Amino acid sequence: MLLGIAVIVLLAVPCLLAAVAVTAGANVYARSNAVSAGRAPGALTFDADRERYVIALSSKLDGLFDGLRDGLTRTERRQRYRVFEGEQAKARCSITHPDGSMTKVRGDCQMVSETVGTSYLTVGEFDGRGGETTVACRFDPAKDLLGNVTETPLIVHEATSLRTLGWGLFAGVFLQAGAGTLLILKGTVWRRPRRT
Numbered sequence: 001m002l003l004g005i006a007v008i009v010l011l012a013v014p015c016l017l018a019a020v021a022v023t024a025g026a027n028v029y030a031r032s033n034a035v036s037a038g039r040a041p042g043a044l045t046f047d048a049d050r051e052r053y054v055i056a057l058s059s060k061l062d063g064l065f066d067g068l069r070d071g072l073t074r075t076e077r078r079q080r081y082r083v084f085e086g087e088q089a090k091a092r093c094s095i096t097h098p099d100g101s102m103t104k105v106r107g108d109c110q111m112v113s114e115t116v117g118t119s120y121l122t123v124g125e126f127d128g129r130g131g132e133t134t135v136a137c138r139f140d141p142a143k144d145l146l147g148n149v150t151e152t153p154l155i156v157h158e159a160t161s162l163r164t165l166g167w168g169l170f171a172g173v174f175l176q177a178g179a180g181t182l183l184i185l186k187g188t189v190w191r192r193p194r195r196t
Helices: 002-032 066-070 074-081 085-090 161-187
Strands: 036-040 042-048 052-058 091-096 102-106 120-127 131-139 152-158
Touching: 002 052, 002 152, 002 161, 036 042, 036 131, 042 152, 052 091, 085 091, 085 120, 091 120, 102 120, 131 152
Parallel strands: none
Antiparallel strands: 036 152, 042 131, 052 120, 052 152, 091 102, 091 131
C-alpha cells in the first residue's frame, strides 16, 4: 500500500505538473511565434516551409506592453480577442498550396482538437509544401442566432514537438496513477486474509 502511495505522490504528481507546464508553454510558444495572423473570415498568405502547420482561432501573443499601444480598453480588447467554442465547429478553411492544389479543413472534423479557455481553439492542421501558401477561413453559417456576423482572430503556427511531449507526459500520469492505485488496492481490498 505504501508503495502505491509513493508511486502516485513521487511519480504521478510531478509528471502531471510537468505535463501542464509543457502544454501551457507549448501553447504560449506557438502563439508567440505564429507565421501569420489576421481575422476570420479572411485569408492569410505566408511563405510555408515543409513543416506541419496548425490553423487556430486565436490571436498572436504580443509582448507585455504591446497591447497598450492599440488604444483599446481592457473590455474592448477582451471582446476583440475572445473566441467562443461554437465558432470552432462552424469554421471552414481552405489551404491553397504553392502548386495550386487545395486542402480543406473543418473545425468540427478534427482528429485532435485543442482548446485553451476563450483564447485558443484549433480548426485543423496541414502539411506545408514549401512556398507561398494561402489559408482562407470562413464560418458556416456566417452569422450567429442573433444575426451578428461571426468574426474572430485567426493565426497559423508550426506544430511543435512540445505538444507531443505534453500528451506523452499526460499518458505517463495515467499509467503511473493507475499502477499506484493497483498497488494500493492489492495492499488493502484485494489482500488475502491471513491463515490462523
